[in-house]
Amino acid sequence: MSCNCQLEQAVRIPLIELQHSQLHNGHLRMTEAGRLLYERTVPFLDTLLSTQDELGAVQCELRSPLRMCMPGEAPRLLAPVIAEFCSLHPGIKLECDTRMTGLEVLREDLDLSIVFHRGHQEDRAFITREVATLPSIVVAAASLLAKTGMPRHVRGLKSLPCIITLSALKGQPWQFQDAAGDIVKVPVRSRYRVKSGELAVAGARQGIGFAIVAAYPCQEDLAAGRLQ
Numbered sequence: 203m204s205c206n207c208q209l210e211q212a213v214r215i216p217l218i219e220l221q222h223s224q225l226h227n228g229h230l231r232m233t234e235a236g237r238l239l240y241e242r243t244v245p246f247l248d249t250l251l252s253t254q255d256e257l258g259a260v261q262c263e264l265r266s267p268l269r270m271c272m273p274g275e276a277p278r279l280l281a282p283v284i285a286e287f288c289s290l291h292p293g294i295k296l297e298c299d300t301r302m303t304g305l306e307v308l309r310e311d312l313d314l315s316i317v318f319h320r321g322h323q324e325d326r327a328f329i330t331r332e333v334a335t336l337p338s339i340v341v342a343a344a345s346l347l348a349k350t351g352m353p354r355h356v357r358g359l360k361s362l363p364c365i366i367t368l369s370a371l372k373g374q375p376w377q378f379q380d381a382a383g384d385i386v387k388v389p390v391r392s393r394y395r396v397k398s399g400e401l402a403v404a405g406a407r408q409g410i411g412f413a414i415v416a417a418y419p420c421q422e423d424l425a426a427g428r429l430q
Contacts, residue, residue: 215233215235215421215422216233216235216236218230218231218232218233218236219231219232219233234421235421235422238417238418238421239279239418242279242334242336242418243279243280243282243283245333245334246279246280246283246333246334247283247286247287249331249333249334250283250287254290254291263291263293264291264293264294265293265294266293266294266295267294267295267297267313268294268295268296268297268313268314269297269299269311269312269313269314270296270297270298270299270312270313270314270315270316271298271299271300271301271312271314271315271316272298272299272300272315272316273300273316273317273318273398273399274300274301274398274400275318275398275399275400275419276300276316276318277300278419279418280316284296284298299312317330318336318399318416336416336417336418337416337417338414338415338416338417339414339415339417339420340356340359340412340413340414341403341406341412341413341415341420341423341424341429341430342406342409342411342412342413342429342430343406343407343408343409343428343429343430344427344428344430345409346363346409346410346411346412347430350362350363356376356378356386356388357386357388359376359388359390359412360388360389360390360391362390362411362412363391363392363393363394363410363411363412364376364390364391364392364411364412364413365392365394365395365396365402365405365406365410365411365412365413366390366392366394366395366396367396367397367398367399367402367413367414367415368395368396368397375387375388375389375390376388376389376390376414390412392411393410393411394410394411399415399416399419400419402414402415403415403419403420403423403429406429407423407428407429
């Protein structure tokens with residue numbers, strides 16, 4: 203089984219399609235989801251490879267245990283990158299935990315924590331590096347929009363049911379950037395407060411509320427009309 207087939211099974215979305223034309227029998231091209239996944243994962247691989255180059259000046263081969271953690275949603279995006287990194291460095295002994303999250307777990311004798319967050323990183327007690335920016339979108343189910351209507355401005359979300367992700371902005375008011383580059387803060391109300399992007403998306407599908415989530419895991423729901 204090819205790496206592409208394995209990746210498509212993992213994310214459950216077609217990443218490459220066969221396109222026919224009059225001049226050729228057919229050629230392969232990336233789907234929109236494949237292009238998005240490629241654009242978002244390349245920075246992670248570039249970061250790992252650049253780290254390899256920096257460490258190469260100190261030692262020719264990486265030989266060390268590497269204990270790391272990441273959120274439960276991260277393997278869908280990062281699994282191929284991490285597997286390739288370990289394949290390139292047989293001397294690495296990887297231990298990766300998806301149950302522990304956040305910078306505070308670095309105090310538990312871990313070497314690296316991959317963190318998803320919105321806004322600026324406030325804790326300056328740790329060395330942090332931004333490796334990628336993932337665009338976020340506000341989504342809602344058609345059933346909810348039929349009741350509330352489509353908000354004409356982000357401030358309209360203040361009076362509508364919303365889903366709050368506790369780990370994003372520590373549950374504080376939602377933040378948007380307007381055309382002038384200014385930050386617009388919108389305090390929202392919620393009866394559905396979770397600490398998982400997957401739980402937030404699931405709640406949005408059921409019409410519980412509007413949710414701010416990363417765009418990449420929502421492509422299938424948007425294409426099928428389950429979310430708008």
